[in-house]
Every structure is written in C-alpha cells, then in structure tokens.
Amino acid sequence: MTRSIYVAAPEGQTGKSVVALGLLDTLLREVESVGVFRPLVRSGGPDDILEMMLGQPGVTLDYDDAVGITYDEMRSDPERALQTIVDKFGRISPRFDAIVVLGSDYADVTSPTELSFNADVAANLGSSLLLVVSGHDRDVDDIRSAAESALNEFTAHHVQTIGVFANRVNPEILEGTARALRDLTHLVVAALPSDPVLIAPTLRDQFEAVGARQVLGNPDLLDRESQDVVVAAMTLPNILSRLVTEATVLMPSDRSDLLPGLILAHHSGSFPQLTGVILTGGYPIPDNVRKLFDGMHLDLPIGMTDQGTYTTAKAVFNTHGLFTSSPRKVEISRRIFAEHVDAEALIKAIEVEPSKAVTPLMFGYQLNELARRDRRRIVMPESSDDRILESASILLQRGVADLTLLGDPVEIKTRASAMGWVLDGAEMVNPTNPELVERFSEEYAKLRAHKGVTVEQAREKMKDLSYFGTMMVHLGMADGMVSGAINTTANTIRPSLEFIKTKPGVKVVSGSFLMCMPDRVHVYADCAVNPDPTAEQLADIAISSAETAVAFGIEPRVAMLSYSTGTSGSGADVDKVRQATELVRERRPDLALEGPIQFDAAVDPAVARTKLPDSAVAGRATVFIFPDLNTGNNTYKAVQRSSGAVAIGPILQGLKKAVNDLSRGALVDDIVNTVVITAIQAQTETH
Incomplete structure (x- = not known):
C-alpha cells in the first residue's frame, strides 16, 4: 500500500518546501521508490518548487504526471478540479512506496478558502498530514496559536495528522517553540531555525531589480547569494568596519576613490568576502581608476545603475531569493531538517514499511x-x-x-x-x-x-x-x-x-570497498594494500572488515574466500584461508563466519544449499575476504564494471584513528564520499 504524506501550511511563506525536501530525503533512505505530487499550481508556467523536488536523485517522475490542476481550473469548477486531482494521483500512486504531496502556496485565493481546499484534498487522497506553520516574526504563543488553528481545520475534514513543524523560527526560541508544540499535541513535532541564506537573493536578482549592468568582475559569480546590504556613504575606514560576509555594497558612482579600497579588502582575506558592488548614479569609473585593476585578477562583480542611492537601496533591500535558486540552498535545507527533525520518529509515525533492499x-x-x-x-x-x-x-x-x-x-x-x-x-x-x-x-x-x-x-x-x-x-x-x-x-x-599505529590486536592495515549493488551493500577486502597476506594478516583483515561493516550499518556475515569450499580442497593457498578462518573463530567467536568458501557459494543461495546447506553465511554473505590483493582488486573492479555496482573506497581499516587515501584522479564527488566515510569511521573510533 502506498503511503502519502501531505505537507501543508495555513498560509504562504512558511518555507514548507524545506520540510518537503527533508521528508523526501528521509523516505528515500527507507524505501526504494518515492514520488512527488503537487495538487495545485499557479497558472502560466512551471512550478519551481515542484521542478526542484522532481530533480532530486531517486525521483523518477515526469512533471506533467506530478501536477494536479491550476488555480484557474480550481476557480472554474472546484468539484471537478478535486476529482481531477484524485484521478491524477490515483494514476501515479501504484508506482511508488511513498509519495510526498506538496500543498499549495496561497498565491491566488484568500487564505481561509485555500486552507479548507488543502484539507479537502488531503482527505480525498487518503494522505496523512505534516503541518508546517511559520515562525517568522512570531513568538512562541503566536506559533502555537497558528498551529492549533490549522490543526482544527484539518481535523474537521477528518485528516489524520502525523506531525507539526514550525519553520523559520528565531533560533533564540527554538527550544521554547518545540516544547509548546509538544504540549499542544502528542504528534511528531519540530522547530526549524530561520537561515538568511534560504531567502537571500542572488547578485543577479539585485542587478535586475535596479537595472544594473555589469562593468567589472567575473560574470560567472552573479548567481552567488547576497546575505546583506551595506550602503557605503562614509570614508573608507568606516566602511571597512561595517563590511559583513557575502554582502552587496551600494555606493555612489562618483565616489570612485572608495572602490580600490573595497576591492583590496575583498581580496585580502583579512576582511569579509563580498558578493558584489552596485555603483549608483550612472557616473562612469574614471580611466585612471580602471587602470588600477588592469594588472590584477578582479573577480568581484561590479554593476552600474543610473538610479540614485535611495531608490537603489530600497529596491535591493526588498529583493528576496527563491528557495530553488541554488544547490547551496537545497543542501542547507537538507542540513537544517536533518539537524532538527527526529527522522526515526517521523518514519514510525508515517508507518511506511522499510525496504529490505538497500539501493x-x-x-x-x-x-x-x-x-x-x-x-x-x-x-x-x-x-x-x-x-x-x-x-x-x-x-x-x-x-x-x-x-x-x-x-x-x-x-x-x-x-x-x-x-x-x-x-x-x-x-x-x-x-x-x-x-x-x-x-x-x-x-x-x-x-x-x-x-x-x-x-x-x-x-x-x-x-x-x-x-x-x-x-x-x-x-x-x-x-x-x-x-x-x-x-x-x-x-x-x-x-x-x-x-x-594499528588498533590493539591488529597488526596490519588493509583496504576495503563498500560495493553498492542494485539492492544491497557488501564489503570487499583487502583490495588495496596487502599483496599476499599471511593467515594471521588475513584474520586481521577479516575482523577489521567486519567492524567496517558494522560502522556502516551492514550486518557482518563473513566469507573467507578461496578456490575451494569447506573441506573439498587442499594446497597451500586454501590451507592459508582455512587457518585464517580458525584464527578469526578463536578471536571473534561472535562473528557469523564461513571459510574456506567459493564466491558462488557465498552469494548464491541455490549453490549454498548444495555445498554448505547448514551454513549461516553461505548464500547470504555480506563481507568478502579475498586471499590476496590480486584476487581482491581484480574482483571488485570486475563486479563494478560488469554489474554497474558503485564502489566506494578504498577505506583504510585497522588504524587507531580514521585516515583515508584518495586517488590522485579523484573527482569532487569521490572526495565528498571519502570524507563522509572517514567521519563515520571516526565516530566509532572516538566512542
């Protein structure tokens, strides 16, 4: 049965898209397929929030399939509009384990009518409600009152509510807000802080708002966010003391004497980094001032407008950015949700069935x-x-x-x-x-x-x-x-x-890979460090690899690989694996372990039933220990290239502290993944 969660607000500008994105991420960690649906959108163009949600990794749904109706259609025939929404939702519902339904933005009709409409839609879709109320410019009592009023409306429409979140809350009243919401309801509650970046306009937005044209600097930086505005109408020392990070500086264009100092401050590293400069009044920069910049790499974008300083400042101060305007805002939203929402409690309230597969x-x-x-x-x-x-x-x-x-x-x-x-x-x-x-x-x-x-x-x-x-x-x-x-x-x-040095009892450092198959994750080792480990070293590698599996949420079932399964073979190579297996059993009798075992018997239940019918590991191994580096390195690459598996690593294991190595050809994504893995390893080392 598909579970759907309706993310709704009683008013506009609540930032509910932050909650919707966080909910989407939470579900994508638990189930294989998650859809997105937007019952009501503005007429006359694509919905930016919906496009952003549909563009997230793991969401496979066309825009047209994810849209219900427009405001024009709702005004024209409300009853038919509701039926259209239900029909369209019904067509996509069977395709997904869970669907995030994003309520409307209060962009076209009066709030009481629209709130009732959202409640009606949620009820007809059979969705559970995740209510989002705004904390912007509100105290704790006001936030609680807004939540209570909205909850009553949805309850009147017989909508089951699973949680109440307050968003854009002043960080100073976060705890008080969360307590007030807990006093109001037994549901999952959260208070999410405001973040200036999420509503910050880009420099390009500001340029367009005042009709500014770029005259100096790097045009590729026009899409950076501007978090503040500084009006420079003083002497340079006083301006420098008022600079703040990622600010746009407004200054009269006939005060070109200030410009070199601002640019020098921006490039010095001793002052806050600016987003840009807007020169007001339309006076051109004198040639002798421009010459100062000819011999330097000037990246700070500088624009010119014919408007006066007051008119420019008023327009720039009133310019706000869209949540979807940059990947940075999306990542900050994810972080805010992850840091302030109890994801486990939310999943439990949704009652979604976690997937047994892990993609x-x-x-x-x-x-x-x-x-x-x-x-x-x-x-x-x-x-x-x-x-x-x-x-x-x-x-x-x-x-x-x-x-x-x-x-x-x-x-x-x-x-x-x-x-x-x-x-x-x-x-x-x-x-x-x-x-x-x-x-x-x-x-x-x-x-x-x-x-x-x-x-x-x-x-x-x-x-x-x-x-x-x-x-x-x-x-x-x-x-x-x-x-x-x-x-x-x-x-x-x-x-x-x-x-x-190495951990107590471990004599060798080894390298493992997390092999992400289409529906599960395995650990392969050693694929990076030891060319021909001894039996004692192989035992170390197996124990370290099992600990790596645990650190990353994988139940360790260890297969000591060889060209022979059980007692069927002999020879120095298989004897080494047999000896290593016994050493692991002596040191870690708690581990699920099998060896020597061939790869097919370790992964294929049918083969396992024939070769090792009573084994707890055969056919369902999660940790694969290769007898030498030649076998391990070639196998992980063969599996990666032939099956499309994602290989994450190498992960150095066996050290007392978390240290990991990058390939010199590493891409940015590789570096990001390695740091995340190192951070998780460090959690286990410091506890």
Whole structure:
C-alpha cells in the first residue's frame, strides 16, 4: 500500500518546501521508490518548487504526471478540479512506496478558502498530514496559536495528522517553540531555525531589480547569494568596519576613490568576502581608476545603475531569493531538517514499511545521515587543490563534517572567493605556524626517538602536510584525515603507520570497498594494500572488515574466500584461508563466519544449499575476504564494471584513528564520499 504524506501550511511563506525536501530525503533512505505530487499550481508556467523536488536523485517522475490542476481550473469548477486531482494521483500512486504531496502556496485565493481546499484534498487522497506553520516574526504563543488553528481545520475534514513543524523560527526560541508544540499535541513535532541564506537573493536578482549592468568582475559569480546590504556613504575606514560576509555594497558612482579600497579588502582575506558592488548614479569609473585593476585578477562583480542611492537601496533591500535558486540552498535545507527533525520518529509515525533492499541511492542518503548524527572534524591537508576546496564547500553545506583545511588562510579564502565556493565554518590552519610546528616536531621526535629522530629532523618532516595533518589527528585536534588528491598512497599512509599505529590486536592495515549493488551493500577486502597476506594478516583483515561493516550499518556475515569450499580442497593457498578462518573463530567467536568458501557459494543461495546447506553465511554473505590483493582488486573492479555496482573506497581499516587515501584522479564527488566515510569511521573510533 502506498503511503502519502501531505505537507501543508495555513498560509504562504512558511518555507514548507524545506520540510518537503527533508521528508523526501528521509523516505528515500527507507524505501526504494518515492514520488512527488503537487495538487495545485499557479497558472502560466512551471512550478519551481515542484521542478526542484522532481530533480532530486531517486525521483523518477515526469512533471506533467506530478501536477494536479491550476488555480484557474480550481476557480472554474472546484468539484471537478478535486476529482481531477484524485484521478491524477490515483494514476501515479501504484508506482511508488511513498509519495510526498506538496500543498499549495496561497498565491491566488484568500487564505481561509485555500486552507479548507488543502484539507479537502488531503482527505480525498487518503494522505496523512505534516503541518508546517511559520515562525517568522512570531513568538512562541503566536506559533502555537497558528498551529492549533490549522490543526482544527484539518481535523474537521477528518485528516489524520502525523506531525507539526514550525519553520523559520528565531533560533533564540527554538527550544521554547518545540516544547509548546509538544504540549499542544502528542504528534511528531519540530522547530526549524530561520537561515538568511534560504531567502537571500542572488547578485543577479539585485542587478535586475535596479537595472544594473555589469562593468567589472567575473560574470560567472552573479548567481552567488547576497546575505546583506551595506550602503557605503562614509570614508573608507568606516566602511571597512561595517563590511559583513557575502554582502552587496551600494555606493555612489562618483565616489570612485572608495572602490580600490573595497576591492583590496575583498581580496585580502583579512576582511569579509563580498558578493558584489552596485555603483549608483550612472557616473562612469574614471580611466585612471580602471587602470588600477588592469594588472590584477578582479573577480568581484561590479554593476552600474543610473538610479540614485535611495531608490537603489530600497529596491535591493526588498529583493528576496527563491528557495530553488541554488544547490547551496537545497543542501542547507537538507542540513537544517536533518539537524532538527527526529527522522526515526517521523518514519514510525508515517508507518511506511522499510525496504529490505538497500539501493546505492538509499545507502548514500543513509551515509549522510550517519555522518550528520554525530559530526566529526576531518582535516584535509591539500587545500592548494581546487577539488579539495570545492568538496569542502559541499561538505559544509551538507553539515556532514566539521573541516580543517591546511594552508595559508588568505590564499584559501581568496581562491574560494574567486571560484564562488563558500567555506564559512571551516577552520583554516597555517602549517607554518611556529607554535604548531614546534609542538608537532617535539611530539614526533618523542614518538620516533627509538629510530634516532631528532627535533630538527622532525621539523623537516612537519613540512610534509601529510605528516602535519596526521599529527593533528594523533593529538586530537581532528578526528580523521583525508589526503591523496596530490600525494601518493604511500605518503598518505606512512605517517599513520609511524605514530598513529594499528588498533590493539591488529597488526596490519588493509583496504576495503563498500560495493553498492542494485539492492544491497557488501564489503570487499583487502583490495588495496596487502599483496599476499599471511593467515594471521588475513584474520586481521577479516575482523577489521567486519567492524567496517558494522560502522556502516551492514550486518557482518563473513566469507573467507578461496578456490575451494569447506573441506573439498587442499594446497597451500586454501590451507592459508582455512587457518585464517580458525584464527578469526578463536578471536571473534561472535562473528557469523564461513571459510574456506567459493564466491558462488557465498552469494548464491541455490549453490549454498548444495555445498554448505547448514551454513549461516553461505548464500547470504555480506563481507568478502579475498586471499590476496590480486584476487581482491581484480574482483571488485570486475563486479563494478560488469554489474554497474558503485564502489566506494578504498577505506583504510585497522588504524587507531580514521585516515583515508584518495586517488590522485579523484573527482569532487569521490572526495565528498571519502570524507563522509572517514567521519563515520571516526565516530566509532572516538566512542
């Protein structure tokens, strides 16, 4: 039976699309197929919110199929309009396990009529209600009153309500709002804070609002958000003291003497990064001032309008951005929902049946949620690489990890600004900081004294950012490290082997892959580090891989792979696997384990019934331990290429702290995934 959840509000501008997107993500983690439906849309053009929802990974539905009726159709014949909505919903309903139904925006008719219409639609679709009320410019009592009034309307239409969320709430009254909603109802409640980015216009929006034309700077940065407006009508020192991050500066075009100072401040890294400048009055920039910019890379967009300062300021202050205007807003919305909504309670209230299958998409959503749930700090040493900065921007927006970037903070900020990447919230540590260099060098010399390492030699080591970053992890200044976009695998792993060391009882570091099949996730190991492990090392790899499986929510059923199953074969290779299996049984008798076992007997229930009918692992293994690197590496690549499986890794396992290596050809998505995985590993290491 398809479950449908109607996300509705009693008024416009509640930000219910933030809740709808978060609900969509939550469902995509639990079930295989989720649809989106919008009963009522404006006439005369596509619905931006609906298009954004339909564009999310995992949603496979055409726009026309996801739309009910327009406001014109509703006004023309309300009864027929309702029947059309029910018919269209009925046609898509069988295709999905769950459907998010997004209520109307109060764009065309009076609020009481539209609220009643939404309640009527929800009742006729058989949807459960998730009510969203606005907290904007309201105190706790006002929010509670708005929720209570709307609940009464839906109750009168016999709509089952599962939750009440207050959105755009002043962060100072979040707890009080949540308590008030809990006092009002036994349903799932949440208070979501306001975030200025979500309503921020882009610089392009502001330019269009005042008829500005770009005269300098990078046009590719016009779609950056502007979070504030600064009117520059003072001397430069006073203006500089009033600059704020991602602000648009308005200044008279005949005060061109201020422009070089503003641009210098923006590029210096010592002042907040600006979004743009709008010159008012229409006076051209003098040629001798323009010459100042000829020899520099000027990325800050500068526009010119003929309007006066007052008229321009009034228009710009009244310009607001759409929620769908940027991927950044979508990611921030996801983060806000994940941080303030009890997803488990919500799923329980919806009563959706969780899927027994786990698709790659579902697993990806689950990984992000795991990382957000207990955020860890990850150090990224290679900030000179643009891929690292871009991935850092994405990770910060998603809220899946706290980040430390190694490098000159001014250079990092300048490069990020030039490319339009927002790194707010990232810690930036200069690896030439004398105090840190000395502290790290003394610690390294102490740890490596048995090798005759002096403090002077240690100082040279700390010039290597892999060593510097690993020392931050060792000293608890970070929970994990991701490196390798520039450095070699050996250079990434070597510092960890020298002074982070392996876990107690583990003598070897190994590399596993999370293999995301169409309907399940397996762990393959070792596919990255050890060419020909001994039986003892193979046992270490198996135990480490089982722990990796647990960290990522996979029930470990371990298959020790060989060319022979059970006692049917002999020889040095199969004997090694047999010995390793016994060692694992001795050390971890709690693990579900089978070996030696052939790959087909490990994955195919029919083969398992013939070869090992009484095994708890055969036919349903989740952790696959290969006898050597040649077999493991080739197998994971063969499965990846031939079946379309998504391979995530390698994941280094066996170390006391979470350290992972990137391929030097890693894409931004690869880096993002590796940091998320490292953050999840770090959760288990620090508990």
